[in-house]
Amino acid sequence: MELHEELLDDAEAAERADHGGTLRLIAATGARIRRAAALREFDPMADEALRALAGEGRPRALIVIGYGTGATVARLLTAVAGAAATVPIVSVPGPALPGWVGPLDLVVVASTAGRAPEISAALAEAGRRGCRIIAVAPTISPIGDLCKQIRGTLIAMADDVAPVWSRLWSIAVPTFIAAETAGVIPPQRYDAAASAADEAAIRCRPSQEPFVNPAKEIALRFAESAPAVWASGQVAAVAAERMADQAALRAGLPVTHAALPDLGRGQFGLLDGPLAAGSGDIFRDPFEDGVDRTAAVVLLAEDGVDPRLSVVENLVRDRGIPLTVLTAEQPDPLARAAHLIAVADFAAAYLALLVGSGPDQGRTIDEYRLRTAQ
Incomplete structure (x- = not known):
């Protein structure tokens, strides 16, 4: 799969390639919250x-x-x-x-x-x-x-x-x-939620470099790996599910999602499976091994919600698996939700740019609605 990484470094090119003005719509999340409130x-x-x-x-x-x-x-x-x-x-x-x-x-x-x-x-x-x-x-x-x-x-x-x-x-x-x-x-406090969405829009704007833009970093993880989105906190769990859904909608890529404490029921098996095996070996050739993608984890967290978060981070890092952690530090749950969901939406939009999704992405959804309406 060819990736258009140059679009993450060129804000003007990214906006030209952004079908339907998705990035601008997401950036207006704060205004949408204020209007609805x-x-x-x-x-x-x-x-x-x-x-x-x-x-x-x-x-x-x-x-x-x-x-x-x-x-x-x-x-x-x-x-x-x-x-x-x-x-x-x-x-x-x-x-x-x-x-x-x-x-x-x-x-x-x-x-x-x-x-x-x-x-x-x-x-x-x-x-x-x-x-x-x-x-x-x-x-x-x-x-x-x-x-x-x-x-x-x-x-x-x-x-x-x-x-x-x-x-x-x-x-x-x-x-x-x-x-x-x-x-x-x-x-x-809807004003706080709107401000949290505005903050996410500033951090994730197209002109922000990938190494300081969490949405671009997550999009790269998704495009280059077999990703799992894990959550710590109930609000973060909603954002993780949203992130997985939007990745499928915008870019057509599968992303698994789960939340603490259920990670221990099965999701941790990803850390021991074939997509993770040997990921710490710099000489490993995934194509030669018959695997073209390796595991990566994106962890959405609410600050101070679950003390097991550090254990999860250490387990992932100990196995040499790429990890991106995004922590919402807002005091209000609704504000944390607005921030995490905005980043999730931005990540999916950048993922669509990376993989070159066109305006026909999602046509199967339209076809399903048409067929079931008959």
């Missing part, structure tokens, strides 16, 4: 609905309906809330709802496109059961129309013209606001 100022109907939600009291449970990015929102919500969540937070991909869900529960739909039939089916069922319903989705969409029909509250996304993959925070922030308004999670 100010939804009450821009949407009087959303403000009125959230005031009504606050007056209804705490629900028995919060059900987040969504898959793909919507499921990521549910995992992010659970990770950020942690032990501070006052009621269970349950992720449901649809089309069915758990049998116990009813009028005492709050159902939030998180949908970037607003057209998934599985989500529509679960939303309709929530309406029949008399649940309190809030949908975060594009205004002009099947889910948006259905939400109005069942007398739910629709919170329109602020940037529903942006590519679907870039709408994570556009549905995540309103979901968080609904959860905190209902008394499920503590109030969040």
Whole structure:
């Protein structure tokens, strides 16, 4: 596989080769968070609905309906809330709802496109059961129309013209606001999260040299190796999964991911397998040995979250396996998430440049959606 490493050293060339302006979209993550956090100022109907939600009291449970990015929102919500969540937070991909869900529960739909039939089916069922319903989705969409029909509250996304993959925070922030308004999670500092995303954009900008740009370093690891992304901390685990998904979406390359404490259940086997064997031997020829890629580890961590982190680092280094460590040091979990996810998105974008992915990357996803919609 030919790599276009020159694009990592030439900011102007990288931006010209960046199909769809991916790097610029990621750099605007902080602005997207701020815009979504100010939804009450821009949407009087959303403000009125959230005031009504606050007056209804705490629900028995919060059900987040969504898959793909919507499921990521549910995992992010659970990770950020942690032990501070006052009621269970349950992720449901649809089309069915758990049998116990009813009028005492709050159902939030998180949908970037607003057209998934599985989500529509679960939303309709929530309406029949008399649940309190809030949908975060594009205004002009099947889910948006259905939400109005069942007398739910629709919170329109602020940037529903942006590519679907870039709408994570556009549905995540309103979901968080609904959860905190209902008394499920503590109030969040969205300004700190936006600033953390801005910091990542500065560190990962195209003009930043690869040796001081964590996203470019990770992209090189992915392109040259058989990579694993490991995480220390619940928020970091969400970012690791996002990184693996975006690597597949943007560049078509497989990346495994896992998080502590589950690394000891099987992932550590990568350190003893054929892709790692002899990696410390400078005379080893992987092509002669029948292996064209060797193992490498990218470790996403939250500062001070897990004392076993240093053990993992030492195990990897002791075996001579390339290791990149990215630690989020922000005090707020949401800010750590914004920082790590922004770096993950940048890394996938640079990976696409390295391997020369064209604008048709992801066509199978479109074909799958077309076939399953028939």
